[in-house]
Amino acid sequence: MTVALGVLASGRGSNFQAIVDAIHNGTLDAVVKVVLSNKASAPALERGRAHQIPSIFVDPKPFAESPNPREAYDVAVGQVLNEHGVEAVVLAGYMRIVTPALIRQFPWKIVNIHPSLLPSFPGLHAQRQALEWGAKVSGCSVHFVTEGVDEGPVIIQRSVPVLEDDTEESLSARILEQEHEALPRALQWLAEGRLVQDGRRVTVAPAGDLESKAPERTNRL
Ligand code: GRF
Numbered sequence: 001m002t003v004a005l006g007v008l009a010s011g012r013g014s015n016f017q018a019i020v021d022a023i024h025n026g027t028l029d030a031v032v033k034v035v036l037s038n039k040a041s042a043p044a045l046e047r048g049r050a051h052q053i054p055s056i057f058v059d060p061k062p063f064a065e066s067p068n069p070r071e072a073y074d075v076a077v078g079q080v081l082n083e084h085g086v087e088a089v090v091l092a093g094y095m096r097i098v099t100p101a102l103i104r105q106f107p108w109k110i111v112n113i114h115p116s117l118l119p120s121f122p123g124l125h126a127q128r129q130a131l132e133w134g135a136k137v138s139g140c141s142v143h144f145v146t147e148g149v150d151e152g153p154v155i156i157q158r159s160v161p162v163l164e165d166d167t168e169e170s171l172s173a174r175i176l177e178q179e180h181e182a183l184p185r186a187l188q189w190l191a192e193g194r195l196v197q198d199g200r201r202v203t204v205a206p207a208g209d210l211e212s213k214a215p216e217r218t219n220r221l
Pocket of ligand 1: 009011012013014015016092093094113114115176179
């Protein structure tokens with residue numbers, strides 16, 4: 001089933017591009033209905049326009065005066081996503097913490113890509129954190145978004161070595177290559193309805209097995 005995606009991005013948008021490329025080459029059965037950013041100048045919006053995808057800047061400033069600015073902003077974001085018929089939301093370099101106001105609208109339908117092997121190195125500058133920690137292996141994680149930052153159940157992880165002469169840039173580039181493969185793959189599983197959640201554990205049902213015989217406590221997403 002083709003899944004209707006909304007992409008939230010604050011910057012470069014290379015993960016968004018990987019999604020578009022995977023759709024074009026037939027490995028991801030999805031359509032990007034809208035790209036939305038909290039930054040007017042985000043290159044991700046330029047990329048969206050280049051692909052004739054509605055690309056929308058939602059300015060956080062007008063919400064600053066509301067009693068709960070972050071929630072109010074997310075209500076507005078949810079409205080834009082709904083207006084465009086979005087079924088699942090991808091945080092692809094989105095530099096805002098999403099609140100329950102958005103999470104409630106898309107239960108088990110928001111995924112994030114993070115450049116570390118979670119639960120190691122959540123938050124900002126994950127690649128720098130890995131280097132400074134002296135980790136020998138790092139990578140990326142695609143996970144469901146829950147209220148805790150970078151805490152939601154992991155769908156897929158890819159690892160890369162941390163080399164002795166790595167800089168933040170060289171490690172980030174090595175991880176990014178893996179991000180560009182892992183994210184479309186996770187989204188394809190979502191599109192196929194193959195993700196099964198059991199507490200924190202997410203497994204991938206065999207292709208074609210839509211009538212899962214999984215135990216009752218599990219949740220077919
Ligand atoms: C990626 O490293 C992603 O894991 C992190 O932010 C970066 C976004 O890169 N959340 P891009 O905008 O997709 O190129």
